[in-house]
Structures are given as C-alpha cells and as structure tokens.
Amino acid sequence: MVVRPDVLYVGTPAYLIATRNPDGSANLAAASSYWALGQMLVLGIEAEGQTIRNLTTHGDLTVNFPSGRHWAALARIAYLTGRAPVPEAKASRYRHEPDKFAASGLTPEPSEIVAPPRVLECDLQFEARVRRITPSIDGSFSMVEAEVLRVHAAPSVLRPGTELIDPTRWDPLVYSFRHFFRRGDEVGWLPSSRTAPHPPRSDG
Secondary structure: OOOOOOOOOOOEEOEEEEEEOOOOOEEEEEEOOEEEEOOEEEEEEEOOOHHHHHHHHOOEEEEEEOEHHHHHHHHHHOOEEOOOOOOHHHOOOOEEOOOHHHHHOOOEEOOOOOOOOEEOOOOEEEEEEEEEEEEOOOOOEEEEEEEEEEEEEOHHHEOOOOOOEOOOOOOEEEEEOOEEEEOOOOOOOOOOOOOOOOOOOOOO
16 A cells, blocks of 8 residues: 655654754754764754754764653653744744753753763763765755764663673664654564674574
C-alpha cells in the first residue's frame, strides 16, 4: 500500500543541542534529525529557529543524549523558541522563551572545550564544532556537519574498566512518528562490536 505519512521519523535518537546566543547566554533546543560517521555528526536543524542562527555566527555546540526517563523535559521545550520575535512561520505553535534550561527543568554544566554548556542530566554529552552548514533544497532546514571534539559519558553507561559505551547499560530516548520510546530487548549485534559477549550466531 502506498501511504503519505506526515513525518518520516521512523525511529531516531532524540537529543538536546545547546548553542551560544549573541549575548553569551545559552540556548537549548530539542531535536531528532541525527546521524554520525566517525567523529562527524550530521544534524538537521530548522531554518526558523535560534539554534541555526547561533551556529552560523558561533560554531560551538554540545549534543546531549537524554535517557528515556527524560522525555518530559524535551516535551516541555518542544514548542519554545529562543528567537524574538517568534518567526511568523512558527507563531501559531511556538512561544518565545529565553531560558529553556529553566523551562525544561534541566541543568547547564560547563563544557571543557566549547562555549555552550552541556546538560548535566544526560549520560552522553558531545562537545562539537561546526565544520559546514548546507541549506536544504526547500530552505526549511539546514544540514549541520559538526566534528566531535570531546565525549563525556557517565560511568554507569560504560563497560566496567573500559572507555566503551555498553549498549546494554545505555537507555537512549528514541523519537518515532512523534512518540517517545525507550530501548527494547536486544536482538543481536555485529561482529565488529567490542562489547558483545560472544560472536553473533551464524543462523542470524
């Protein structure tokens, strides 16, 4: 059957992106368009928000990955914008909020390399710097390529005695068709996994 869903978020990690406003304060936004390869991130950022304005003028950012228990914090700021006045295209759904850390109930934590803060409650935090911004064909968003400069991880999500993220200890928040989910049961892994207990079975 051919269908036309209103969104194509088939299941991606939700994240919180912090950037620096022109006055030096922090902007925090919830987002979910994300992929990574090596040390590079590609983020889809709306064209009408304060985040892309900040990244265009000051390329430092942090990308913070909440756990499933933090979904309500993202929902609280989903329709808030740091832009004032609110752009016409967003005016029917969004309202201006200069302090989205306070609005979300989350805590800013100083970064070590970049200017914007990290999110204290997030078990995984990336400090990054923009390397390229490419506007989309229709102009509604931009693809932001950012290099990860430093990764912070809570000890609780690491394989004991290593610096490896243990996926069995990590509870990412997943965004799928405008719903939030926690990770389900593990069903397998690739031979390249460094945290798997044994090679995958040949029967798949």
